[in-house]
Amino acid sequence: MPFRGSAVTVYLPIAELSVNIFIILGMGAAVGFLSGMFGVGGGFLITPLLIFYNIPPVVAVATGANQVVASSISGAITHFRRGTLDMKLGSVLLVGGLLGATAGVWVFSWLRRVGQLDLFISLLYVVLLGTIGGLMLQESLRAMQRARNNEPLPLKRPGQHNWVHRLPFKMRFKKSRIYLSAVPIVTLGFGIGVLTSIMGVGGGFIMVPAMIYLLRIPTNVVVGTSLFQIIFVTAYTTMVQAATNYSVDIVLASILMVAGVIGAQYGVRVGQKLRGEQLRALLALLVLAVGIRLAIGLIVTPEDIYSVAVGGLSY
């Protein structure tokens, strides 16, 4: 059915479809609000939402990565000013991130060629959102329980060492005040880079817990340093996606970014007023809902079991 041209529709040149500008603005603002409230990049919400709104997954992922650049930059500037950003640690992470993003785009193009990209993106999201949402919900419910019973917080033992600290190629990170092997840092960066290019996420929601619990990096530098890595990896991914898959929609990205950064400002204010564990439980429910919606899309019988793609040879 052809879209009626009117003042509220805007044509997305790369996605090749007309959309209601207010829906896109609303999506950007809502995700921006949530990302400000919870301190997350929002890529893992924006990409599935775009897919639900019939934006081709190829475009949703590449444009999502572009949007994360904008939503991460103001946070990174703040952390840089406050001095809670470890440049050396961030650079080592970035080396892994850029390698991972390169590998990820290669896998992305290959999956697209063999016609399994849409399925793979959805599956990865279902697994990731299901796991993260489940863990977060469990953790926040437990915290709420504790608060109700007035139990003290479990003691953290930051000095504790694990297998990660026995790896070779150790480096000294002055700002973080740690002496750590480069191997797990590069590996973590690599994994996040792959996720950035295949899922269009910044990956902060995985990187931050991994840095705290696995690498035992002091909490105060973790967020700033992960944002530093996210900006460069998402910017790089945007460039590579634009160059190989021509799938970054500049119109869509611009609308999302403007709405997103404004929404984030209000989200931050609301987030400061709400209690942490309630906030986390809400986010967990939201993440789970998005994951379940994607899972349903995989199981329900499609309208047409055939599809046609133009151009290029595929096998």
Next chain:
Amino acid sequence: MRRLLRSTLLFVFAALASPAMAQVPFGQASTVREGLEIGASTSEIAIASDFRGADLTIFGALTNADELFLAIGQYDLIVTLEGPKDYATVRKKERVFGIWMNTQSMTFEQVPESYSMASTRQIDSIDQPTSLNDIGVGIDHLALNPVGYIPDSGLIGEFRDAYRRLKLTSGLYQRDTSGVRFVSSSLFRASLRLPANIPDGVHVVRAYLFKSGQLILQKELPLRVVKTGIEQAITDAAHNRPLAYGFLCVLIAVITGWGASLIFRKD
């Protein structure tokens, strides 16, 4: 209806009755051969990005037609507009462990991305399906050759049917079996539907003249479809200068993010 399409006004070629003397084969009964002319006032169509589809009218003239054959309707015309050709891959989903995934695919060699057809009547009553297959006229008779060797011919048929059905539902393939009308005894007018999602590039208008179910003449005319407007400029930039385009996307993100942190800065 919506007259978004500029300069589709096409005019009739003054029928240059050129008796093709040398072309009459020895022994053939007819002394003069029919002539077919089609014309367009333009070889280029500019389409804005808010294009919602339009009709393209092609005028043509039939010269030296046999009055008797004309009177009893023995002349038939098929006019087509073929879009640029490319490979097309059809994929089929199947349920695997409860999840729908693409399991089979077939790629067809160089098929037109869009195809609009108009004719004087049902094309299968104009000519035999086999001869239509030979000349590749009509949506059901377009050559759809799979790339590589596929032993199962039933599978080929299944994917060909799916391809045609998908193209028809998307509007890229269209047919109008009463789209060609004679406006006088020798002048005809063909209405071809241009879909909203028409691909840009060089399209070809082809006119086929049938006499008593035999293809006797064929004419073609190139027609360039050019998309205009800011949206097309963006698409062109994304494909022709991808690195600069990607850089611009990142730059916009940096400015937006940075700008917001300056505007909303409180400390």
